[in-house]
Amino acid sequence: MDTFFLEFRDPLFGIIIFFVLVFVITFFSYWFSRLKKKEDYRHLDKFLKQFHSLPSQNELKVLITKGELSEKSWLLLANSYTQNGNYEKSIEIYSELLKVGDKSNYRDTLFLLGKTYFRAGFLERAKQIFLEILKNNPRTPQALNYLLLVYEQMKDYNAALELLEPLGELKKDVTLISAYLNSLSILNSARMTPDEKAYKLLEIYKSCNHLDYLVFEYVFRINPKAAWANFDVSKSELLVDVLWSCDKKDLNFDIIMQNGYLRELYTAKGYMKAATKSSIFELDVLISLDSKANATLGFEYICDNCKVVYPFAFNRCSSCHAIDTSRAELSLVKDYHKDFSEENNSFQ
Numbered sequence: 001m002d003t004f005f006l007e008f009r010d011p012l013f014g015i016i017i018f019f020v021l022v023f024v025i026t027f028f029s030y031w032f033s034r035l036k037k038k039e040d041y042r043h044l045d046k047f048l049k050q051f052h053s054l055p056s057q058n059e060l061k062v063l064i065t066k067g068e069l070s071e072k073s074w075l076l077l078a079n080s081y082t083q084n085g086n087y088e089k090s091i092e093i094y095s096e097l098l099k100v101g102d103k104s105n106y107r108d109t110l111f112l113l114g115k116t117y118f119r120a121g122f123l124e125r126a127k128q129i130f131l132e133i134l135k136n137n138p139r140t141p142q143a144l145n146y147l148l149l150v151y152e153q154m155k156d157y158n159a160a161l162e163l164l165e166p167l168g169e170l171k172k173d174v175t176l177i178s179a180y181l182n183s184l185s186i187l188n189s190a191r192m193t194p195d196e197k198a199y200k201l202l203e204i205y206k207s208c209n210h211l212d213y214l215v216f217e218y219v220f221r222i223n224p225k226a227a228w229a230n231f232d233v234s235k236s237e238l239l240v241d242v243l244w245s246c247d248k249k250d251l252n253f254d255i256i257m258q259n260g261y262l263r264e265l266y267t268a269k270g271y272m273k274a275a276t277k278s279s280i281f282e283l284d285v286l287i288s289l290d291s292k293a294n295a296t297l298g299f300e301y302i303c304d305n306c307k308v309v310y311p312f313a314f315n316r317c318s319s320c321h322a323i324d325t326s327r328a329e330l331s332l333v334k335d336y337h338k339d340f341s342e343e344n345n346s347f348q
């Protein structure tokens with residue numbers, strides 16, 4: 001016992017206790033800081049998670065009903081959902097706003113809902129919404145325009161044409177759209193033969209002097225003779241891709257020889273030698289190459305109205321809905337067709 005007390009009073013014992021205390025304090029402080037860090041991460045994860053998952057329909061219902069955000073904020077949010085292609089969420093917001101929102105904005109919100117249904121491809125629902133707006137406010141040009149687009153996409157051209165009368169009364173020029181809808185109606189007709197369709201389209205073209213691409217893209221495919229006979233060569237640039245892919249046997253060289261652009265185009269194609277250079281860079285390069293390189297023309301289509309670029313030609317821009325605004329942009333690309341035909345020839 002005496003020995004124990006003696007050792008307890010030993011200065012070495014005090015030093016050992018000191019180091020033990022230092023170790024215990026360091027261990028607890030390290031453990032506490034790790035725990036705190038983990039807690040911080042968990043909190044941040046939880047915070048960020050709410051931005052990864054979108055609010056459910058019921059959550060949206062509660063949030064909108066609470067009225068913590070103004071109606072304008074909800075409309076902006078719905079619009080950003082639409083811009084990002086999340087039509088489902090924006091439809092949910094508009095539908096809830098129609099139930100609880102300000103009644104003075106009811107028609108505008110209904111119109112936005114109809115537009116979103118249209119963009120999402122729910123044509124029948126969009127139709128019902130625009131019809132509801134027009135039932136109470138028949139002179140709403142925006143609703144009439146969208147209803148016309150819905151009917152056009154549904155291929156109900158007669159219903160679309162009926163809307164031209166109220167649109168015309170609202171002092172809108174409907175000449176082009178009337179010609180366009182009549183042309184689509186002819187193209188989709190099951191009763192007419194392809195040749196009848198071609199001649200009907202040419203009649204429409206003569207009366208409106210527009211829709212060059214829509215009419216001649218079809219007529220060049222079905223009846224190239226009639227196409228060359230009625231084609232306005234001064235508008236060749238509008239149909240450059242159609243003319244470029246025209247079969248050599250279907251070309252009218254008498255007409256081609258009378259037009260500088262067509263001479264350059266078909267010299268670049270290698271069908272004739274009627275030009276030595278061109279002011280258009282792509283044609284100039286192809287004329288200089290003289291079919292010795294594996295290159296051809298590539299096409300992209302830009303909307304003259306909104307400048308959106310598409311990989312395919314269009315008659316109505318799906319972005320701004322303008323008619324007859326497609327313009328071909330040229331580029332030089334590798335000629336895969338030539339590659340393929342050379343490979344086939346090498347096997348013979």
Ligand SMILES: [Zn+2]
Nearest residue numbers: 303306317320
């Ligand atoms: Zn456009």
